[in-house]
Amino acid sequence: MMNIPTPQTRFEAAYGALRDSIVDGTLAPGTHIIQEEIAARIGVSRQPIQQALALLKSQGLLVESGARGLYVAELNPSETRARFQVRAALEQVAVREASLRAVTDPDLAEAIRSEGEAILAKGERLVATEQFKEAVTEDIAFHSFLCRVSGNHLLQPTLEVHWLYIRRVMIAVVLFADRGPLVWKEHRGVLDAVCGGRAEEAAARIATHIYGSGGALATALERMSR
Secondary structure, rough: OOOOHHHHHHHHHHHHHHHHHHHHHOOOOEEEEOHHHHHHHHOOOHHHHHHHHHHHHHHOOEEEEEHEEEEEEOOOHHHHHHHHHHHHHHHHHHHHHHHHHHOOOOHHHHHHHHHHHHHHHHHHHHHHHHHHHHHHHHHHHHHHHHHHHHHOOOOOHHHHHHHHHHHHHHHHHHHOOOOHHHHHHHHHHHHHHHHHHOOOHHHHHHHEEEEEEHHHHHHHHHHHHO
């Protein structure tokens, strides 16, 4: 039987295509969003496009400018710092909880180590071969992994909207911030502390890492805007 797209799948396709185009920079900050052009490009009707645009606006990826319509949100240093402050608070919870779980369950600690090392190895390899955009994806995968192994099911969905913005910034300034090797060295330190059950050390390391990354990215945005 032929699979006929449902309204939901058409919406998901439209949303996914628009989200990815904004995040990877194909639709640059400040781009005017014209529904008819987007609908023709993606190959869906205006209704799923309208639904997708409403969701993207609620997530802060699009902004409305009076009667002129919707535009791709700009990236700015103050917003970047604010998002990273939220990240730091939530990810400290994640690594503390993951550490406490690891110290009471050696099998879990070993599983966390194994999965974490695989992510680290891939990320380090991508940086070494200058595949920077791919390394961004793996960077976010590592932090998502920390949220997942915390056991707190609310952390990942709470952070998801911030990840969309943060991924945009990381891709936009990937060649300006120049923190690739340091990022993965810091990731390894966090993983070691978590697997060793050292909750406060893990929290301190993740805070230092996130604030350092956020500051570097915000500074890079400032340099790019000059």
